[in-house]
Amino acid sequence: MRIDQVKVCAFDELDPDIQEKILDRHRYWNVECHDWWDYEGYLELTQQEMDEAGITMDEYTNGCLFKWKKIYFDLDRNFHIQFHDLQVTNENILWKFLMVPERLRNFMEFDCYNGDSRWNTPNTKSTIAFVMPSGDRIYEDEAKGTIRKILEQANSLMDMKIYDALKMLRDEYDYLTSDEAVAESLIANEMEFLEDGTVF
Numbered sequence: 095m096r097i098d099q100v101k102v103c104a105f106d107e108l109d110p111d112i113q114e115k116i117l118d119r120h121r122y123w124n125v126e127c128h129d130w131w132d133y134e135g136y137l138e139l140t141q142q143e144m145d146e147a148g149i150t151m152d153e154y155t156n157g158c159l160f161k162w163k164k165i166y167f168d169l170d171r172n173f174h175i176q177f178h179d180l181q182v183t184n185e186n187i188l189w190k191f192l193m194v195p196e197r198l199r200n201f202m203e204f205d206c207y208n209g210d211s212r213w214n215t216p217n218t219k220s221t222i223a224f225v226m227p228s229g230d231r232i233y234e235d236e237a238k239g240t241i242r243k244i245l246e247q248a249n250s251l252m253d254m255k256i257y258d259a260l261k262m263l264r265d266e267y268d269y270l271t272s273d274e275a276v277a278e279s280l281i282a283n284e285m286e287f288l289e290d291g292t293v294f
Contacts, residue, residue: 102294103287105280112291117276124270124279134158136259139191147190159187169267175260192248
């Protein structure tokens with residue numbers, strides 16, 4: 095019988111060239127082992143957005159304007175995000191954020207209310223719709239000009255919010271697959287290796 099001794103190393107004790115090979119082998123470890131995308135704040139308003147819309151912290155108490163059951167996304171060629179069963183938590187805050195005047199809010203519809211899944215991609219132009227009551231001269235007079243501008247602005251603000259959420263996902267993915275994040279995970283999980291980089 096023969097007993098061989100081997101040298102076992104922590105990741106940060108290995109030769110840099112070996113570390114690089116290990117990082118490449120474990121590149122997607124952080125994004126495969128848990129639901130890293132499970133975050134409720136993707137559509138949360140920033141302080142700047144709140145200031146521009148005149149929304150106070152007292153009004154915006156729940157910390158998030160929307161809630162959803164699941165999200166589906168593609169960060170590669172198709173680059174899209176889907177909020178499944180998207181719901182608004184506070185309509186007043188929504189319309190303030192979208193810069194819709196109070197006198198028009200009862201005639202605006204946000205199409206997530208139907209509860210259906212829909213693909214939200216950058217440059218979506220059908221998020222908000224205006225419902226004009228027949229025979230109402232005020233809205234008839236404004237429909238061709240002012241209301242169209244309000245709708246365009248509201249859709250643009252929502253498009254940017256959706257794009258920001260997608261960018262947050264992409265940035266988080268890029269970080270989790272970076273050398274720094276992968277190395278931190280290997281060290282935190284006390285992974286051990288042989289001198290050639292083989293997992294012990």
